Amino acid sequence: MMDKRTIVIMVVCLLILVGGNYVANWIFPPIPKRPTPATPTHAVSNVVTTVAAATATATNEPTVSSPAPSTTPAERPPEQIVALSNDYLRVEFTSWGGGIRKVELLRHKANGHGHVVLNADAPAPALGLTGLPGADTNAVFTLEPSSPTTMVMRAGQVTKTVSLGKDYLLDARIEGVNASSASVVVGTVGPTFAKEPPLYLNVDWQDGPKWNNRDLNVVTKRAGKGQNREPIHARWVAVKSQYFAMVLTGATNATAVTYAPVVLPPLADWKAKEPPHGVTALAQWPTSVGGVLTFQLYAGPKEYDRLAALGERQQEVMDFGSWMDAYSGLFGLALFKGMAWCHKLAPNYGVAIILVTILLKIIFWPIQAKSIQAMKDMQKFQPQMQKIREKFKDDPQRMNQEMMKLYKEHKINPFSGCLPMLVQLPVLFGFYKVLSNAIELRGVPFLWIKDLSQPDTVATIAGFAINPLPVVMTLTMIWQQKLTPSTGDAQQQKMMMFMPLIMLFFFYSTASGLxxxxxxQQFLSIGQQWWSMRQTTPPAPAPAPKAKK
Structure with missing residues (x-):
């Protein structure tokens, strides 16, 4: 019969397999259903408009479109939209609120539907002001392009000048703010593809040495409790999705951040009953002499080198180390750098991942070799261990004492087999963070895999995705277990067979790159296991005969 410990472990494994979805919903609860989009507070103006899309042009000349008049807000003239562009961005400016209506990323394709668009269908334009009557997000600004890449917007005494840089950067200067501080809209982000998890939609800021993060679930809960305004001391505030971000950096530190959930129109490939939700944020900055605010806005992909070059630790939005910060953050950045270096040697990121795995195996080879040798040593003593189990099966305490005595006498570490897994867990978590946030993998194919940032689905049967790579991974784990020296009884070996199933559950819907x-890593470990097992090992010494009395 199974002992109590074996039964408990098997029950836990079964609960993980069966109740995983319930646990996931408890940790990351779904967004609460709302019958209608909530009306934003005074901090985030509710601008509801139906606007005809401006036609993109191949040149950098400003393009102007005059959409149909809107009935809301009341008594406002028709919205004027002017678009400026460079080689990376097409930015639409709006007269309603005097800010950025949306940003089209010209070098990043959406999932089969044009380019990726940031700040689309936002409740307020990015760089809009709140709390300033006559110049806030409800005001009507005039739009005057002063050059192919510079826009001037005016309302009352306030003048906004926004210039496009060479890539994803925009420089903004706001003058004539008749207040000691002003709240500026950072932007709005929503899912860029249908299956993007809500935990990737975030508001971030760097408060001194501390990086802060509020995902969509937290934003929704705090907004429902009226706790969605926080005092901060941060040079920048960002809203981000899984692979893209809008990062607003001020000349001075922001003193507060306000965030809220928003309901957005469904994407082209949206199949869920509930509409997509997003996150919008604004931050309060003190004005300088003359009522001037100066900003730099990054609107683009979450590329580590570009963000790091901004100079205020904006690369923290990559979120390489929020899990097990002391380990996965360190490993995550190192793995990202290693993967980028390997990509210089190989033309494909799938090959680069395999090269990084080989390098990691070389680094951890001595640790796993020592573990394999320890398991082989324990296997030599299995007859003696089995005799102890049989002799003291009715006295567990005495059996454990005799086992520890045997381990101590022959210098056996019964936990050495766990060492490789413990060492590799931070690496696994680090790789999870890297591959979950690295835009370099987005849309990259490898063998039959269409996108390394997504599961390798090859077919769907009755709504169930068929992902072959996790199945191959599971089979390699079972294969390795067959090669591993037996160090426990038959019941414990059967119990360990549940581990591949648990890993299959957790890996089945993750990014195929991970x-x-x-x-x-499993194939390389099998090779090392096979090689190590072929090395001859001296037999275990026979137990010393008891002295005759």
């Missing part, structure tokens, strides 16, 4: 890493 599954590729773990699968390659």
């Amino acid at each position: 599954v590729l890493y773990w699968t390659a």
Whole structure:
């Protein structure tokens, strides 16, 4: 019969397999259903408009479109939209609120539907002001392009000048603010593809040495409790999705941040019953002499080198180390750098992941070799251990004492087999963070995999996705277990067979790049296991005969 410990472990494994979805919903609860979009507070103006899309042009000349008049807000003239562009961005400016209506990323395709668009269908334009009657997000600004890449917007005494840089950067200067501080809209982000998890929609800021993060679930809860305004001391505030971000950096530190959930129109490939939700944020900055505010806005992909070059630790939005910060953050950045270096040697990121895995195996080879040798040593003593189990099966305490005595006498570490897994867990978590946030993998194919940032789905049967790579990974884990020296009784060996199933559950819907890493790691471990097991090991010494009385 099974002992109590084995039964408990098997029950826990079964609960993980069966109740995983319930646990996930408890940790990351779904967004509460709302019958209608909530009306934003005074901090985020509710601008509801139906606007005809401006036609993109191939040149950098400003393009102007005059959409149909809107009935809300009341008594406002028709919205005027002027678009400026460079080689990376097409930015639409709006007269309603005098800010950025949306940003089209010309070098990043959406999932089969044009380019990725940031700040689309936002409740207020980015760089809009709140709390300033006559110049806030409800005001009507005039739009005057002063050059192919510079826009001037005026309302009352306030003048906003926004210039496009060479890539994803925009420089903004706001003059004539008749107040000691002003709240500026950072932007709005929503899912860029249908299956993007809500936990990737975030508001971030760097408060001194501390990086702060509020995902969509937290934003929704705090907004419902009226706790969505926080005092901060941060040079920049960002809203971000899984692969893209809008980062607003001020000349001085912001003193407060306000955030709220928003309901957005469905995406082209949206199949869920509930509409997509997003996050919008604004931050309060003190004005300088003359009522001037100066900003730099980054609107683009979450590329580590570009963000790091901004100079205020904006690369923290990559979120390489929010889990097990002391370990996964360190490993995450190192793995990202290693993967980028390997990509210089290989033309494909799938090959780069395999090369990084080989390098990691070389680094951890001595640790795993020592673990394999320890398991082989324990296997030599299995007959003696089995005799102890049989002799003291009715006295567990005495059996454990005799086992520890045997371990101590022959210098056996019964936990050495766990060492490789413990060492690799931070690496696994680090790789998870890297591959979950690295835009470099977005849309990159490898073998039959269409996108390394998504599961390797090859077909769908009755709504169930068929992902072959996690199945291959599971089979390699079972194969490795067959090669591993037996160090426990038959019941414990059967119990360990649940581990591949647990890993299959957790890996089945993750990015195929991560599954590729773990699968390659398993194949390399099988090779090391096979090589190590072929090395001859001296037999265990026979137990010393008891002295005759």
